[in-house]
Amino acid sequence: KNQVEQSPQSLIILEGKNCTLQCNYTVSPFSNLRWYKQDTGRGPVSLTIMTFSENTKSNGRYTATLDADTKQSSLHITASQLSDSASYICVVSGGGTASKLTFGTGTRLQVTL
Amino acid sequence: GAGVSQSPRYKVAKRGQDVALRCDPISGHVSLFWYQQALGQGPEFLTYFQNEAQLDKSGLPSDRFFAERPEGSVSTLKIQRTQQEDSAVYLCASSGPRGGNTEAFFGQGTRLTVV
Numbered sequence: 001k002n003q004v005e006q007s008p009q010s011l012i013i014l015e016g017k018n019c020t021l022q023c024n025y026t027v028s029p030f031s032n033l034r035w036y037k038q039d040t041g042r043g044p045v046s047l048t049i050m051t052f053s054e055n056t057k058s059n060g061r062y063t064a065t066l067d068a069d070t071k072q073s074s075l076h077i078t079a080s081q082l083s084d085s086a087s088y089i090c091v092v093s094g095g096g097t098a099s100k101l102t103f104g105t106g107t108r109l110q111v112t113l
Numbered sequence: 114g115a116g117v118s119q120s121p122r123y124k125v126a127k128r129g130q131d132v133a134l135r136c137d138p139i140s141g142h143v144s145l146f147w148y149q150q151a152l153g154q155g156p157e158f159l160t161y162f163q164n165e166a167q168l169d170k171s172g173l174p175s176d177r178f179f180a181e182r183p184e185g186s187v188s189t190l191k192i193q194r195t196q197q198e199d200s201a202v203y204l205c206a207s208s209g210p211r212g213g214n215t216e217a218f219f220g221q222g223t224r225l226t227v228v
Contacts, residue, residue, distance in 0.1 A: 004155075034216075043117070043204055043219030044156070089155055101146070101217065103155035 002027040004092050004104035012110045017080055021107045023073040023090030031094035035064050035075045038087045038106065047075070047088075080111045115139075117220035119205050125226045126195045134190045134223045138207030145188050146217065147180055148204040156204055162188060195227045 004025045013019050025033070032051045036044035048057045048064040050073075057064050061078045077084055087106040094102075118137040126132050138145050144163055148156035149172075158172040164185035173180070177196075182188040192199055202222040 036219075041221070043206075043221045045219070046216045049216060101158065103148075103157070105153075105155040 002092070002094075002102045004090055004102050006088075006090050006104040006107050008107060009105070010108040010110070012112060013080055015080060015082055015111050015113055018076065018078050019080060019109065021075045021077075021088050021090075021109070023075070023104055025071050025073070025090070025092045025102070025104075027092040027094045027102050029094050030068060030071075030092065032092075033064075033066055033073050034091040034093070034101075035062070035073075036089045036091055038089055040086070044089055044091075077109075080109075082111050082113070085109060085111045117205055117207050117218050119203075119220035119223050121223060122221065123224050123226075125228060128197060128227055129194050130227075131191065131193045132195055132225065134192075134203050134225070136188045136190070136205030136207075136220060138186065138188070138205070139218055140186075142207035142209055142218075143185075144208045144217075145182060146206040146208075147188070147190050148206065149174075150202040150204055150222070152201075159190070159203075192225075195225075197227050200225055200227045 007022045034049045035047045038044040047062050050057050050066045052068050055066050063076045066073045087108050089106040090104040091101045120135045146161050147159040150156040160180045161169040162182045177193045179191045202224050204222045206217040206219045208217040
């Protein structure tokens with residue numbers, strides 16, 4: 001079964017600190033991996049998208065890594081801000097249907113003063 | 114429009130009532146997806162359209178769920194005889210013509226509450 005697992009389930013950090021979120025997947029064959037940010041009550045918004053050949057991609061203070069051999073990805077957030085408080089969802093495309101996105105359950109990040 | 118638009122934003126239905134949820138994708142986007150997101154969970158795939166063709170409906174939980182996109186633009190997700198377990202946020206996403214490697218843009222969702 002195609003699955004995407006994320007850890008930790010939730011995380012609280014102080015403003016200005018860095019953090020790293022983890023994603024492991026079993027989707028095969030693999031097409032691409034995306035990280036989305038979902039604010040409460042809103043739809044997910046894409047942060048990064050990486051294909052098999054890419055192992056690092058940055059978007060401002062967000063840096064995603066991908067190890068396609070171990071089927072792991074991480075999202076590193078640098079110098080966190082209060083506005084980073086949201087759910088971060090790892091999404092993998094593939095599993096025989098490139099159009100189908102398999103979502104992880106997300107990491108709930110709370111940035112506090 | 115500039116983004117994916119879903120309506121209504123909130124819907125309260127009595128158990129057994131039929132509901133219809135609307136999705137207006139980004140103009141020109143070929144692919145359209147519906148997802149169901151239960152409270153505290155990640156979105157779960159329901160169905161996928163390429164233009165007007167429904168290519169994958171493997172995620173629809175029962176035959177009470179029906180989706181259509183007759184002209185390859187606006188899509189409607191219909192749920193017949195709603196049950197309490199249907200309560201969730203229903204997300205619609207669209208993406209451009211280059212298939213799986215293009216970004217999927219999501220609407221804000223329709224929160225359905227069945228009472």
